[in-house]
Amino acid sequence: MEGVVVKEKDGYFWSITCLMRIRILSAALFFAFLSTSSAFASSSVNVPFALPxxxxxxxxVAKGLIQSNLSSTRPFSRAEVGRLLAEALDKCDALKEPTTACSDLQGPTAKYFEEEVSEVRSRGSSPSTFLKPIDALSITYNRLSGPFSIYNNEGINYYDGNNASVQFxxxxxxxxxFSFFIQPIFSYYQKFDQIEGNDEDxxxxxxxxxxxxxxxxxxxxxxxSLWWGPGYHGALLMxxxxxxxxxxxxxxxxxxxxxxxxHWLGPFKFNLFFSELNDGRSGSNVAHPYLYxxxxxxxxxxxxxAGLSHLALFGGSGRDLSFFDVIKILYSNKxxxxTKFExxxxxxxxxxLMIPNIRKLIFLADSVKLYAEGGAEDTGTLPDRRAYLVGMALYNPxxxxxxxxxxxxxxxxxxxVPAAWYSHGSYPMQYDGRVFGHHAGSDADDIFFEWSQxxxxxxxxxxxxxxRSGIQTKADVQEKNQYFGEMGYRIKDNSNITVRYSYEEIxxxxxxxxxxxxNHFLGVEAALYF
Incomplete structure (x- = not known):
């Protein structure tokens, strides 16, 4: 059935999909307004992804100690972590017999977020104004042999040879x-941009x-940084x-x-952001585009x-847009x-879906998590050029x-259109040379296995x-196989050291x-938390 269309004075057509998108945005803003009537938590910074x-x-969550979490929208704020830890600790206190999970919960993590947990249980118990000049400190050394593939590292690059960094x-x-957060990083590269003798800090x-x-x-x-979706190894959009x-x-x-x-939708969270990407785009790529x-x-x-995500890259140098132009770009599906509307x-x-406590039904694991993400690019009555991600996690297998x-x-x-994802003549979905969705990139697939304990x-x-990349568009498909191992040791409750090694065949x-x-990768990291 064809959608109803309304002709605008400038000659463009808005399909019913446009109206649906505007309603989605209106609902988001409405929900945002409603969210202000919830709990009055103190302002707090986000928890970096690098933390365990x-x-x-x-x-x-797999043990059933936390149920009110929304894990597919990250990062969490420290206040939100305090709320979730308080929920889990209260359930542990109600148990007749302590469990291993509760013992772990009451360890270093609870101590590191002690103020946030206390604030949940007694509003006003933590100071309204404070400064922690050094909240965390890490020193990292990485040695690479060959053009080893680095991904999901917040855009931090390493090059052939020796690489070192200090950050706090x-x-x-x-x-x-008000709350504020800074994370400066000092890095040294023996062969910056893979150039022999080009050492740089x-x-x-x-x-x-x-x-x-x-x-x-x-x-x-x-x-x-942001992460949208339930994926552990990657995400389609962010x-x-x-x-x-x-x-x-x-x-x-x-x-x-x-x-x-x-209320039947259950707990709800939203993110809405705008950014200008100043990453030195050249050629046919429009410089300084806007990301919504x-x-x-x-x-x-x-x-x-369940979650719904939408990204749009538009505007930029030489494409002056009014407010209504932006609305038309984001929600007209044309x-x-x-043109400036590109x-x-x-x-x-x-x-x-998390299925806890299933060992009585099957011997395979205590709990199972199943998840999926389906995405579509650009145009169509329903956007087409689809990609997908599926995954499973077994807890205590x-x-x-x-x-x-x-x-x-x-x-x-x-x-x-095999190469549709992330690639575009004017607006590739990249920032500083890296895709901000799944690291595999366009016309690719990726399968990942991991055992941890x-x-x-x-x-x-x-x-x-x-x-694999270039699956349908290249005569010779590139194949990468990475075999990796990592071992960490907690020296004290607030310090740990981690050693990583990976071997890559391309x-x-x-x-x-x-x-x-x-290619080879060897890394050592020491971290201290205050």
């Missing part, structure tokens, strides 16, 4: 309303932002593969239970989570190449305590990642026949 918190929290994090709060602000919080509504201005964005972001840091007929993103996340059942857009829907087995597969090579103070993981490097590579 996210991995540990997934284990506690500072945070603070003013009057419970660099000092830059990796992340830094200020937040204004009013009730359960916050505005974040500055540089930060991951931490690229450099953090300079952006203005609106969100509700803690989930809101919506009133009236919307909207994320809606719901949890209608304690075990089921492809207008080589854009590159992506949509995705994701779901995640085969009765192995504190172990997780993961498998995840992504297909980014749609049959209709915590043993007292030790942590290790072993895995394999197999990636066939038909850069899609050149018989150009094969054998």
């Amino acid at each position: 918190l996210y991995r540990n929290m997934e284990l506690w 994090q500072s945070r603070g709060r003013l009057w419970n309303v 660099e000092l830059r602000m990796h992340k830094g932002y200020v937040k204004l919080t009013a009730g359960n509504f916050e505005v974040e201005v500055g540089r930060d 991951s931490n593969n690229a450099h953090p964005f300079d952006m203005v972001k609106l969100s509700n840091p803690e989930p809101t239970l919506l009133p009236w007929i919307f 993103g909207l994320r809606l996340n719901f949890k209608p059942h304690p075990f089921f989570e 492809n207008r190449d080589n 854009s590159n857009q992506e949509l995705a829907v994701d779901v995640a 085969f009765a192995v305590e504190k172990a997780v087995f993961r498998v995840e597969y992504a297909d980014l090579s749609p049959g209709s 915590d043993i007292e103070k030790f942590f290790y993981k072993l895995g394999l990642d197999r990636e 066939t038909n490097y850069m899609n050149v026949k018989d150009d094969d590579k054998r």
Whole structure:
């Protein structure tokens, strides 16, 4: 059935899809307004992805200690982490017999977020104004042999030879309303840009932002990373593969239970952001484009989570736009190449199902998480050029305590237009040379396996990642196989050391026949938390 169309005075047509998108945005803003009536948490900064918190929290969710989380929209604020930890600790206190998960929960993580947990239980118990000049400090050394593939590292590059970095994090709060975070990084590269003898050092602000919080509504201005979707190894639209964005972001840091007929949607979170990408684009790529993103996340059942994401890259140098031009670009679903209304857009829907306590039914694991993300690019009555990601995690598989087995597969090579994802003549979905969705990139697929386990103070993981690119568009498909291992040791509650090694085999490097590579990666990191 064809959609109803309305002709505008400038000759463009808005389909019914346009009206649906405007309604989605209106609903998002309406929900945002409702979210301000939720709990009045103090302003707090976000928890960096590098912390083991996210991995540990997934284990506690699998044990059923946390049920009100919305894990598919990250990062979490420290206040939100405090709320979730308080929920889990209360459930542990109610148990007749303590469990291993509860013992772990009451360890270093609870101590690191002690103030946030205390604030949840007693509002006003933590200082309204404070400054932590050094909240975390890390020293990293990495040695690469060959053009080893680095991904999901917030745009931080390493090159052949020796690489070293020192970074620290500072945070603070003013009057419970403002909070701020900075993360400078000093790096040394023996062969910068893979050039022999081109050693270089660099000092830059990796992340830094200020937040204004009013009730359960916050505005974040500055540089930060995002991850949208349930994927562990990748995400179709937004991951931490690229450099953090300079952006203005609106969100509700803690989930809101919506009133009236919307309560059946369960806890709700949203992200809405705008950014200008100043990353030195050249050639046919439009310089200084604008990036818009909207994320809606719901949890209608304690075990089921769903999300909707939308990205648009548009505007830039030489393309002056009015407010109504921007609305038309974002919500009209019309492809207008080589005009100021040109854009590159992506949509995705994701779901995640956690099934806890299933060992009585099957011996395979204590809990299972199943998840999927489906995305579409650009035009069509329904946007087409589809990609998808599916995954599974088994918790305590085969009765192995504190172990997780993961498998995840992504297909980014749609049959209709194989190279559609992330590539575009004017607006490629990249920032500083890196895709900010799935690291595999255009016309590619990726399958990932990982086994990980915590043993007292030790942590290790072993895995394999197999990636193919140029599947349908190149005569010679590039294949990458990465075999990796990681081992960590917690020296004290606030310090740890991690050693990583990876071996990579590449066939038909850069899609050149018989150009094969054998690359190595060795890394050591020491981290201290205050």
